Amino acid sequence: MTESRQRVTVLGSTGSIGVNTLDVLARHPDRFTVFALSGHSRIDLLFTQCLAHQPEFVVATEPHAAAQLQSRLAAAGSQTRVLLGHEALDEVAAHPDVDMVMAAIVGAAGLSSCIAAARAGKRLLLANKEALVVGGAFFMDVVRAGNATLLPIDSEHSAIFQSLPTDRVLWPSVVDKIILTASGGPFRTRDPATLSQVTPAQACAHPNWSMGRKISVDSATMMNKALEVIEAKFLFGLDPSRIDAIIHPQSVVHSMVQFVDHSVVAQLGVPDMRGPIAYGLSWPQRIASGTTALDFSAMTGLSFETFDSPAHRARFPGLRLAWDALRSAPGTTAVLNAANEIAVAAFLDTRIRFDQIHAVNQATLEGFAVGAPGSLPDILALDEEARAYAQQLVRGFAR
Numbered sequence: 060m061t062e063s064r065q066r067v068t069v070l071g072s073t074g075s076i077g078v079n080t081l082d083v084l085a086r087h088p089d090r091f092t093v094f095a096l097s098g099h100s101r102i103d104l105l106f107t108q109c110l111a112h113q114p115e116f117v118v119a120t121e122p123h124a125a126a127q128l129q130s131r132l133a134a135a136g137s138q139t140r141v142l143l144g145h146e147a148l149d150e151v152a153a154h155p156d157v158d159m160v161m162a163a164i165v166g167a168a169g170l171s172s173c174i175a176a177a178r179a180g181k182r183l184l185l186a187n188k189e190a191l192v193v194g195g196a197f198f199m200d201v202v203r204a205g206n207a208t209l210l211p212i213d214s215e216h217s218a219i220f221q222s223l224p225t226d227r228v229l230w231p232s233v234v235d236k237i238i239l240t241a242s243g244g245p246f247r248t249r250d251p252a253t254l255s256q257v258t259p260a261q262a263c264a265h266p267n268w269s270m271g272r273k274i275s276v277d278s279a280t281m282m283n284k285a286l287e288v289i290e291a292k293f294l295f296g297l298d299p300s301r302i303d304a305i306i307h308p309q310s311v312v313h314s315m316v317q318f319v320d321h322s323v324v325a326q327l328g329v330p331d332m333r334g335p336i337a338y339g340l341s342w343p344q345r346i347a348s349g350t351t352a353l354d355f356s357a358m359t360g361l362s363f364e365t366f367d368s369p370a371h372r373a374r375f376p377g378l379r380l381a382w383d384a385l386r387s388a389p390g391t392t393a394v395l396n397a398a399n400e401i402a403v404a405a406f407l408d409t410r411i412r413f414d415q416i417h418a419v420n421q422a423t424l425e426g427f428a429v430g431a432p433g434s435l436p437d438i439l440a441l442d443e444e445a446r447a448y449a450q451q452l453v454r455g456f457a458r
């Protein structure tokens with residue numbers, strides 16, 4: 060540990076990952092100090108977090124929220140300065156006084172701040188998988204050019220990172236495949252013919268993990284796993300044919316690496332995001348995370364199921380879109396993500412049915428022409444155009 064405390068910006072502090080990050084940080088006041096927080100709609104929680112963690116800055120992305128926060132903090136005698144808008148997210152991500160950035164905004168809205176942190180050479184703790192799915196090879200180029208340290212927070216990618224050799228030069232020659240585990244979500248055993256009747260509340264009721272609404276729906280459609288396959292390709296630089304996914308309902312094995320000698324290394328733990336968060340914050344050391352230990356004596360068994368059965372192919376048609384997108388022109392993964400964000404938001408607003416999420420995603424991939432994006436403005440423009448295309452499809456489906 061360095062002499063001085065590490066200064067951490069938590070982007071998306073009001074979300075599920077953000078709250079868990081603040082929980083871990085609060086357990087180690089000798090190691091970490093909170094430099095900046097950000098929120099979008101949950102302003103009461105953001106206000107409470109400011110009082111508890113006393114950051115230098117807080118970013119609110121909406122003007123009325125920023126104004127409200129400003130007056131409440133002033134009345135409470137807080138020294139925290141309120142900044143407004145998405146440019147301010149970039150500012151607190153790249154600020155010279157910041158050591159680490161937790162990227163926990165949901166969706167492509169977090170891309171620009173991730174790029175800002177990477178350009179500034181920060182330790183970037185990536186929960187916001189959509190940012191990497193959208194930014195793709197460009198994102199990884201910025202990480203290398205900025206000499207940033209990119210560490211995965213997704214439990215699956217953290218598990219893979221923990222299972223791989225430290226020397227990343229070895230990865231392409233020693234890894235046979237990486238195997239992402241998936242709980243199967245709330246509909247693992249549901250009759251696929253009834254998926255059209257699923258409600259948002261049912262889709263958000265994940266059996267093992269407590270998460271934000273968007274990722275919960277993605278876990279129900281298995282688009283979360285599709286995004287993770289794409290994330291793994293960019294993070295670990297392996298050919299998509301060497302990335303596999305398997306259902307593991309207990310969520311104890313967080314993912315595995317199979318090596319060329321067919322030895323398999325896995326990482327295990329209870330399903331609690333504070334584990335991977337603490338690992339990212341402390342790497343290459345380890346710190347207490349607040350999670351409970353696995354109780355092997357209480358474990359009744361660990362089971363695995365292939366996705367490659369007729370029932371699971373019918374239940375989770377979105378999973379294969381990951382490989383389809385990775386085999387297509389660069390930028391296609393950004394299009395898939397844009398379609399999915401639009402479709403999930405429409406489902407949560409009850410404008411389309413659950414099964415139509417996949418229909419929107421597939422039709423966008425098939426119908427939208429992709430030009431290779433070479434810069435952040437190119438990527439943001441592609442994202443916007445693909446969203447408009449998907450919105451039009453949603454309107455066609457609307458009930």
Ligand SMILES: NC(=O)c1ccc[n+]([C@@H]2O[C@H](COP(=O)([O-])OP(=O)(O)OC[C@H]3O[C@@H](n4cnc5c(N)ncnc54)[C@H](OP(=O)(O)O)[C@@H]3O)[C@@H](O)[C@H]2O)c1
Pocket residue numbers: 070071072073074075076077097098099100101102120162163164165166168186187188189212213214268269270271272273274332
């Ligand atoms: N939750 C998990 O267990 C988990 C596990 C692995 C990976 N992840 C990934 O981590 C990310 C966050 O997930 P989550 O479950 O924490 O989501 P969440 O609970 O919905 O939180 C999302 C955060 O992003 C903020 N936000 C939403 N829209 C925004 C916008 N347009 N601009 C700026 N900020 C915005 C939210 O602010 P308000 O709340 O104030 O509106 C909140 O702070 C996602 O990419 C997800 O895939 C999550």
